[in-house]
Amino acid sequence: MRPRLAIVPGDPSGIGPELIARLLAEDGVRDAADILLVGDAHLWQRGAAQAELEVPLNPIAEIDVPTFEGVAHLDLETIDPADVRVAEVTVAGGTTSLRCLDKALDLAQAGQVDGVLFAPFNKAAMTSAGLNAEDEHRYMARYLGFTGYHSEINVLDDLMTTRVTSHIGLKDVASHIDGPGIASAIELAHDTLARSGRARPHVAVAALNPHAGDNGKFGREEIDIIEPVVRACQERQMNVTGPWPSDTVFLKAKRGEVDAVVTMYHDQGQIAIKLMGFERGVTVAGGLPIPVATPAHGTAFDIAGKGIANVGATRQAFDLLVRMARTARTEAAA
Structure with a gap:
């Protein structure tokens, strides 16, 4: 059963867009899940350029999201290309992080995707843009209206x-x-x-x-x-x-x-x-009603834009999310 996953680029000032470009080039990734890239086209293009790889941007309208297969792109306009500052904490970077995450959560809550993978966020940038929560996990729970127990889970192998x-x-x-x-x-x-x-x-x-x-x-x-x-x-x-x-x-x-x-x-x-x-470390939003995972490391401003980001933890997060999303689909169908 191929799950449907929404992927968001994380903070554009960090290594997130590059990581996703590298992830999509990994063996077996496109066979394991149907992937919806959620975010501004220029962010994905920037990541592809940094990784020196091709990222397939197959744009679809929101009305077509429930039926997409393979790799598709839901374009958003959340940040002007001129406002992307590599290796800097910016309000614009925090704003696009929140808006892309919100859209992915909306799709998951509506049952149009089975899970969400996000590249690393920068908490300072998100806070400057109105995060108004202890961290992104508390933010997601509040956004989803979830009041049960939830907590960050870290996974290593x-x-x-x-x-x-x-x-x-x-x-x-x-x-x-x-x-x-x-x-x-x-x-x-x-x-x-x-x-x-x-x-x-x-x-x-x-x-x-x-x-x-x-x-x-x-x-x-x-x-x-x-x-x-x-x-x-x-x-x-x-x-x-x-x-x-x-x-x-x-x-x-x-x-x-x-x-x-x-x-x-x-x-x-x-x-x-x-x-x-x-x-290899992965962070899971434990307890939330939808599967959400991300690499456990941060935005790595020290190497952002240099094209040397290590995709290992992002691949681990993807593989774990695929398993979680399959289980969630099975439980929902039972």
Whole structure:
């Protein structure tokens, strides 16, 4: 079953358009899904020129989106070519990012595409253009009117990570660690893995404090908050262990002993997983009613426009999104 995916170029000042041009040239990509490029034609052309590749722009009208096959292009006019500034944070770049994303979400919500892949956004640019949310994941949930639990999921090969807190200051983390938040993060990881076909996935929960608190010497969050949630999940027959010291839990993950790690804060997991495979990491908008994925790295302003962007993580995001979209279509048809 070929899913139908909308792809948006990300921030035009970064490597996004180049990445998508490289993605479309990868073996097997056009056979795996019907692809709708959503965004201004000159952005895709710019990416093709940077990659020194051909990008097929087969323009279609919005009325024809429900019936397209192969690779098609829904043209938008969201940014003047003169306003594209390579390697710069601009309001114009944030505006086109939001408008292209909005259109892709509209198509997905209407059932005209099965999933959305976006190239890297720049949060500063999006904020200047009116993001008005903690991050693009919170923005998407609000745009879709989704009020259920959702959180960013990071994927590296067969390993998945979720986190209890995300884009908040480190000084605020401890006060935001609570039982319901930990339980929700565990359940999101467990259910996402189960939907992807992983039988009885092993979810490891990281501690908050050094040495998992050392029996309360360095803090009681492990004893009073984290351990009771882990025990409650085990009583529900979930394969959950922890809390594990955060400086060793990813050694277990690297050895393939666990399928997911639930961390307490952003960098606790991000540093480890990016060191393990920065060029392959994928971010999933976990919990949203539509599949959404993106490469885990950023806009890479340091190499933008130089034609040397690595497509590895974007290809991983595409392949994962294809699998997620197929599952979503199967579940919807059941």
